[in-house]
Amino acid sequence: MVRARIPNDMNTPVTLQSIYQRLYDYYGPQHWWPGDSPFEVMVGAVLTQNTAWTNVEKAIANLQEHAALDPAAIMAASGDDLADWLRPSGYFNVKASRLQHLCRWYLEAGGYAALARMDTVALRQALLCVHGVGPETADDILLYAFERPVFVIDAYTRRLFARLGLFEGSEPYEGMRSRVEGSLGADVGLFNEFHALIVRHAKEVCRVRPLCAGCELSACCPGCDSDLAD
DNA sequence: ACCCAGGGTCATA
């Protein structure tokens, strides 16, 4: 089916900056990432792969109960125990393996302080070499655990930017990321809020009942399909 | 009962 582009108010062109401004004005700061430490952010980034955050919170709570929200403790745990603690977040066998791969890398690299001394490009390459860490998980970690100016491209971001006509939507990850970063300019605070706002807008609002007319970002979410004339 | 969720790996063409 052919999607009609919903015109924004006036004829002002939609830009990345204008999208951010509208989201921020409407929702305000989101205070991401919800984690108490950089390491907890890293764990959360793996556990939330294709998984609702509410389920991730339960798994993280299980880790805390077993004093296992710690890289050495995760390495010391048996795969079966770890998988059992991760059960609520789904894919528990896969994620148990991925967490141990991440922790082995983290410890062998010398921990957070050592990793924080690496430049962003090298750190990103290193993360992508960890089994179970793909581009989006790596960028979550870079932005929210290491505070590097890296823009996270997730499914929501693709859908929003595509529906607003800024991207085709099926571009390769790297191409889309570099275009966005080049357009916005390296800004950790901006990238942090923007990604969080996109997720907030995609789930909490549109799903309950579209406020899309109110927030002036029509056609940006699944619930907005009915607003689209074909 | 069905759909989706803050993806990634691996096999195949």
Place this chain on the structure above:
DNA sequence: TATGACCATGGG
């Protein structure tokens, strides 16, 4: 390069 199968729980 680009699909498809697979991983698995929990909420709407």
